[in-house]
Amino acid sequence: MSGEAAAGEAEIEARLAGGGTPLTPEALLARLAELGIAQTTIEHPPVFTVEEAKALRGTLPGAHVKNLFLRNKKGRMWLLSCLEDRDIDLKALGERLGGGRLSFGSAERLMRHLGVRPGSVTALAVVNDPEGAVQLVLDRALTTLDPVNLHPLANDRTTALSPEGLLAFCRAVGHEPALLDMD
Incomplete structure (x- = not known):
């Protein structure tokens, strides 16, 4: 790839769907x-x-999460944040969410809508989705375990928040999370 093409690709990658730049x-x-x-980071x-x-992480206390950026054939998108040890059946999850068959969203779609790269996916990335194109889905268990440990948009750090703080943040940026019992 030429230097000019790489620079153009980097610029596109750094732009969100709404035209802004990721936080x-x-x-x-x-x-x-x-x-x-x-928070503590x-x-x-x-x-x-x-x-x-x-x-x-050693003995870092609290809930530890994994995050899945998902889409269906119609282009609807979901960000699932759940306890890290949950086994996720995408077919069953798609049915529960009313989304049909789900697949993983591409790295390009992830950057365009949530402003993060694979490996840095986090519920906090909804801050980069002011249009509300991505539905946030939280494992209900994350609302009962304190603290909740998440990446703060980069996978080289971990931020611990209270469950109330996580919910307050999501609501403040216009993303009321759907709470899903994943037991």
Whole structure:
């Protein structure tokens, strides 16, 4: 790929569907502070899988999540945040969500609608979706475990929030989450 083509691709990748640029992790943390939502963030080497996160975190307390960015054939999109050890049956989940057959959204779609790359997917990324194109779905268990540990838009750090703080943030950015019993 030529340098010009790579620069054009990077510019496209950095633009959200609404034309804006994605928030940085620092801007996200500032937004949490503006909203009065307490958080604690630690830095660590980048992690891309649940297994890597488990190996790295040691005894970090609280709920640890995995996130799935999903779509159906009609172009509807969902962001599922659930406890990291949940087994997810996409066929059953699609039926429960009324979305039919679900598949994973592409990296390009993920960047365009949530402003993050694979490995950094997080419920907090709904801040980059002011149009509300992505439906946030939270495992109801995340509302009962304190703290909830999430990536703050980058997979080289972890942010711990109270369940109330997570819900307040999602609502403040216009994404009332659907709560789903995943037991």
